[in-house]
Amino acid sequence: TQLLEQSPQFLSIQEGENLTVYCNSSSVFSSLQWYRQEPGEGPVLLVTVVTGGEVKKLKRLTFQFGDARKDSSLHITAAQPGDTGLYLCAGVVALSGDMRFGAGTRLTVKP
Amino acid sequence: GAGVSQSPRYKVAKRGQDVALRCDPISGHVSLFWYQQALGQGPEFLTYFQNEAQLDKSGLPSDRFFAERPEGSVSTLKIQRTQQEDSAVYLCASSKLAGGEETQYFGPGTRLLVL
DSSP states (O other): OOSSEEEOSEEEEETTOOEEEEEEOSSOEEEEEEEEEOTTSOOEEEEEEOSTTOEEEETTEEEEEOTTSSEEEEEESSOOGGGOEEEEEEEEETTTOOEEEOOOEEEEEEO | OOSOEEEOSEEEEOTTOOEEEEEEOOTTOOEEEEEEEOTTSOOEEEEEEETTEEEEOTTOOSTTEEEEOTTSSOEEEEESSOOGGGOEEEEEEEESSSSTTSOOEEOOOEEEEEO
16 A cells, blocks of 8 residues: 555546645655656656645645645646646655655646 | 756566666756656655665665666666566656755656566
8 A cells, every 4th residue: 555645546627627636644744745747757846845734835736734744635726738747746754754655646637 | 967867768678688777867966766656656766875875775676676876976777687567667866965855856767668
């Protein structure tokens, strides 16, 4: 089983819709990161959250770190076809300092 | 260079062959990571270097996998006697300083297919 569980695994929506992707764990993380990966490329960092309850906004993307630093969410408002891609969460495990990835959410936004 | 580069981008190997995958990190970056990404999965940690020292190799799946970074810059991941289950994308990442909190910059990966 993955240390970080992402849901949903696949998401297909129409342009203009809103969506939320979840990243959950029973472990505590000292920080959590969200990446976006395009086909044939490596992951690109979108945001890092470090404080429990922290909320960060990046244009139409809103990232939240859970109060207990065990979970996170990514909310996209008015999705556009350019948002299509694989969204990965990754956490630095508080006890070990290791970084571990979730399996990803594959988002498709149809025009 | 401006980013992390990896070569080759694609590699097809016959089962039993040895392969070597190269990673050129961002110049001056202390830390270098190797990950394995199977189809439809997130990256799985393989090994970590701080300069030339391999500090963590706990993710290497078997003794057929070997990584080195002899001069603290370029790194090579070698897989001996490749098996079909080794087919995956191998990602390299570097970060400026040591420590898990540092931002990792990823290369485009090497897609390995073992027939």
